[in-house]
Amino acid sequence: MSKVLIIEDEESIADLEKDYLELSDFTVTVCGDGESGLETALKEDFDLVILDLMLPGLDGFEVCRRLRESKDIPVLMVSAKKDDIDKIRGLGLGADDYITKPFSPSELVARVKAHLARYERLVGSGTKPNETIEIRGLKIDKTARRVTIDGVEKNFTTKEFDLLTFLAENPNHVYSKEELFRKIWNMDSVGDIATVTVHIKKIREKIEADTSNPQYIETIWGVGYRFRV
Numbered sequence: 001m002s003k004v005l006i007i008e009d010e011e012s013i014a015d016l017e018k019d020y021l022e023l024s025d026f027t028v029t030v031c032g033d034g035e036s037g038l039e040t041a042l043k044e045d046f047d048l049v050i051l052d053l054m055l056p057g058l059d060g061f062e063v064c065r066r067l068r069e070s071k072d073i074p075v076l077m078v079s080a081k082k083d084d085i086d087k088i089r090g091l092g093l094g095a096d097d098y099i100t101k102p103f104s105p106s107e108l109v110a111r112v113k114a115h116l117a118r119y120e121r122l123v124g125s126g127t128k129p130n131e132t133i134e135i136r137g138l139k140i141d142k143t144a145r146r147v148t149i150d151g152v153e154k155n156f157t158t159k160e161f162d163l164l165t166f167l168a169e170n171p172n173h174v175y176s177k178e179e180l181f182r183k184i185w186n187m188d189s190v191g192d193i194a195t196v197t198v199h200i201k202k203i204r205e206k207i208e209a210d211t212s213n214p215q216y217i218e219t220i221w222g223v224g225y226r227f228r229v
């Protein structure tokens with residue numbers, strides 16, 4: 001259930017907004033002035049703030065400015081004057097939307113719902129699930145850089161992990177030792193390509209049940225290696 005804070009000094013308007021929002025299953029808190037509104041908004045977690053501009057003491061502009069210093073929640077500004085809209089825009093207060101009085105309560109509810117939906121999409125897109133590759137019993141968690149085989153975690157060095165991940169991301173493709181050396185070690189293949197052989201051997205010891213009959217990384221004689229899927 002979403003929590004909405006209404007900062008509004010006109011009791012009749014606050015009551016009307018509250019009633020309609022509660023009918024739509026919102027949990028509503030009302031504050032009658034800027035100071036208590038700001039304090040409540042900072043102290044508790046709300047999903048959205050409906051903020052009247054003309055408030056006694058601390059006005060809506062100031063409340064919005066101070067709120068924005070520490071909170072990123074949607075703010076819907078309410079104004080009785082059309083002129084205020086230009087001021088809201090001009091001040092760059094970070095208000096997400098505004099609505100002018102008089103407005104219909106159903107319009108307010110629709111705006112609140114639209115903002116919450118948009119905000120949830122934005123927040124949701126910021127937290128990506130871990131990127132993983134799963135092939136049979138092998139699981140490579142690219143985000144956490146962890147490898148498990150049949151649920152058992154194996155310790156991989158950085159280069160072993162990079163090499164295994166590269167091969168697993170490009171299955172059924174045969175790579176020569178030179179190519180793998182260039183890709184993983186970022187050097188021209190004048191280096192010691194035997195490094196690749198050593199790393200493949202170590203990876204197999206960790207992920208293969210039988211290293212003489214590898215199920216994941218195959219040796220293609222005279223050519224290189226291929227990841228099987």
Ligand code: CA
Binds near residue numbers: 009055
């Ligand atoms: Ca007012």
